[in-house]
Amino acid sequence: MDRRSWTIDEAEMRHWLQALIDGEMIVVAPVEEDGVVLFRPITSAEQAVVEPSGKTRWSPKEFLFPRSEALYRYRFKGDRVQLEDPPPVGRPQILFGVRSCDSSGLARLDEIFLSGTKDPLYAARRESTTVVSVACSAADAECFCTAVGGSPVGEEGSDFQLVPINDGWMVRVVTDKGNDLVGDTADGWAAASADDLEQTEKIEKHVAEQIERNPVDSQWSKVLEGGFENEAWKRLAEHCLGCSVCAYVCPSCSCFDMNHEANAWCGEQCRSWDACTFAIFTHHASGHNPRSTPQKRYRQRVLHKFAFREDEDEPFRCVGCGRCVALCPAGLDIVDTVTAAVAAIREEGTDAAC
Amino acid sequence: MQLAEAVPNPYQPSLMRIDGYSDETPDVRTLRLQFMDSDEARSFGGWKPGQFGQFTVFGAGESVFALANEPWRSNGDGGDVPTIECTFREVGKVTTALRSMSQGQVVGFRGPYGNHFPIDDWKKKDLVFIGGGIGMAALRSAMLEVIERKSEFGDVVILNGARTVGDMVYKTEMPRWQAVEGVEVVRTVDPGGETDDWDGEIGLLPNVFEGLELAPDGRIVVACGPPVMLHYLFLSLGKSGYEPEQVVTTLENKMKCGIGHCGRCYVGPFSVCRDGPVVTWAELNELPKDY
Numbered sequence: 001m002d003r004r005s006w007t008i009d010e011a012e013m014r015h016w017l018q019a020l021i022d023g024e025m026i027v028v029a030p031v032e033e034d035g036v037v038l039f040r041p042i043t044s045a046e047q048a049v050v051e052p053s054g055k056t057r058w059s060p061k062e063f064l065f066p067r068s069e070a071l072y073r074y075r076f077k078g079d080r081v082q083l084e085d086p087p088p089v090g091r092p093q094i095l096f097g098v099r100s101c102d103s104s105g106l107a108r109l110d111e112i113f114l115s116g117t118k119d120p121l122y123a124a125r126r127e128s129t130t131v132v133s134v135a136c137s138a139a140d141a142e143c144f145c146t147a148v149g150g151s152p153v154g155e156e157g158s159d160f161q162l163v164p165i166n167d168g169w170m171v172r173v174v175t176d177k178g179n180d181l182v183g184d185t186a187d188g189w190a191a192a193s194a195d196d197l198e199q200t201e202k203i204e205k206h207v208a209e210q211i212e213r214n215p216v217d218s219q220w221s222k223v224l225e226g227g228f229e230n231e232a233w234k235r236l237a238e239h240c241l242g243c244s245v246c247a248y249v250c251p252s253c254s255c256f257d258m259n260h261e262a263n264a265w266c267g268e269q270c271r272s273w274d275a276c277t278f279a280i281f282t283h284h285a286s287g288h289n290p291r292s293t294p295q296k297r298y299r300q301r302v303l304h305k306f307a308f309r310e311d312e313d314e315p316f317r318c319v320g321c322g323r324c325v326a327l328c329p330a331g332l333d334i335v336d337t338v339t340a341a342v343a344a345i346r347e348e349g350t351d352a353a354c
Numbered sequence: 355m356q357l358a359e360a361v362p363n364p365y366q367p368s369l370m371r372i373d374g375y376s377d378e379t380p381d382v383r384t385l386r387l388q389f390m391d392s393d394e395a396r397s398f399g400g401w402k403p404g405q406f407g408q409f410t411v412f413g414a415g416e417s418v419f420a421l422a423n424e425p426w427r428s429n430g431d432g433g434d435v436p437t438i439e440c441t442f443r444e445v446g447k448v449t450t451a452l453r454s455m456s457q458g459q460v461v462g463f464r465g466p467y468g469n470h471f472p473i474d475d476w477k478k479k480d481l482v483f484i485g486g487g488i489g490m491a492a493l494r495s496a497m498l499e500v501i502e503r504k505s506e507f508g509d510v511v512i513l514n515g516a517r518t519v520g521d522m523v524y525k526t527e528m529p530r531w532q533a534v535e536g537v538e539v540v541r542t543v544d545p546g547g548e549t550d551d552w553d554g555e556i557g558l559l560p561n562v563f564e565g566l567e568l569a570p571d572g573r574i575v576v577a578c579g580p581p582v583m584l585h586y587l588f589l590s591l592g593k594s595g596y597e598p599e600q601v602v603t604t605l606e607n608k609m610k611c612g613i614g615h616c617g618r619c620y621v622g623p624f625s626v627c628r629d630g631p632v633v634t635w636a637e638l639n640e641l642p643k644d645y
Binding site for chain 1: 363367410618619620642
């Protein structure tokens, strides 16, 4: 595939975005709603909040993995039951203005939903979704992508990328799907110079310097696994309220619940977002609950992000967007927690902890 | 790449008719189910002992039960009809709704899911099945298969434990198991759970197991029961000289999707529905204590 790249100004970017909106696909982009920036389908390019930095309150995962959806439906016909397919996945969509951390989050979702038995609804949406990511030229206070192996200009999970340079944009094709988005529009665009491409590296370095977080070391996974029963977890998770806002805003959290919503005539098997930090998540019918305390549940969430990896090359399941840090009502910080847990485990020795 | 059309819906169940049922105890029932659609019945691939299924009560929800009867395998001519049995206790919303259903009514089934007991590795070996309460349901398929192919295995001891005499499952079929040469059935109830005419053992399963003085040499122990029972059983097994590789159990975690996606049944990196539910004691020792 031809990795084409161009340098365009703000007006050209907006003009292209409008052309996409006028096309066949639904365009979903960050918009400001009551003072909060959220991903929403847009009808005009002016609505989109596409800035050199800053992120939406919620990740865009709900456009691939909705908060709630029917997995199949049924009708009662006397003594019989008639099964029906779930509502079809809608028109193809473009997720425009997705931050690098969030597009990595989509790649983490792919690993869950497209591995083993494929999830047909997710697969259909993923297939008909094109991701236009936008690199960051500055870090928000809560950001820590570079501490977990990500990059403010990372391309993972995206099909086309915008990089903010010189008050304009360096734009580049990442996949064939992304290539299809530019079409004739690109005929009038100026090809990116070597200097423009070099700026990307400068941005990456610049943002990395702004992120004052110690990196999470790849080898910590094994330390965390070895210190599973370390007493420090009680202290580290003491303040967790179990509200699960962390999981809901997380771009890579993918746990879900399944329940029947029905009346006397019809019903559906409904899938909804769920979180391992909820008390009844693992509650057995017998009454036994393997994760009986908020501390055990918080530990599960943290370890599922940073431990239990098959090998050291496997990415962490935390992409470093920092939303959980910014929104936790108890002020818990996942990087601080991991750092402190590793320190405590190393101090006491894993043998003492078991 | 047309993912969408190539992928069948793994969540949509097959419709099954309740062909019959047996009440094991006042709150435990075994259902017999048959496919309503003859094409689905013909294409059903059967299962292996230890695998489980998701059972739907339309309007109430889905529950996970072990596939409890002797594995059905197609004879290839499409003439035989698969019957699926599950044994469940009335505990929550779905099981209460399921318990209230009658013969001829429609439920959903999807599966089989999970791994299975390595029965073929047990050939020529002596076997002990230890089931605590409803835990027997997860062992029944394997027990019935072993009893059916008894000549391939050594001596078989089946230890069926319950809280009280009234809570003991599979009461009516135990005499049939016992009648097979080389099969010994030991029944036990917790102290205080006996009746005046109780002729079985009285004692907690781990203690009764120790009392049997079954030497470990090469013997395979297959156990399923509540976590607290397994905890003490493993202590007894260790004391009696059993190696963790000799002991097989099942992790019966809360599950929803059955295909490793919903994230509910994880024990560390181990997804019980996808990688389990059957594990050896040795494998269990490698997992974090999160079950």
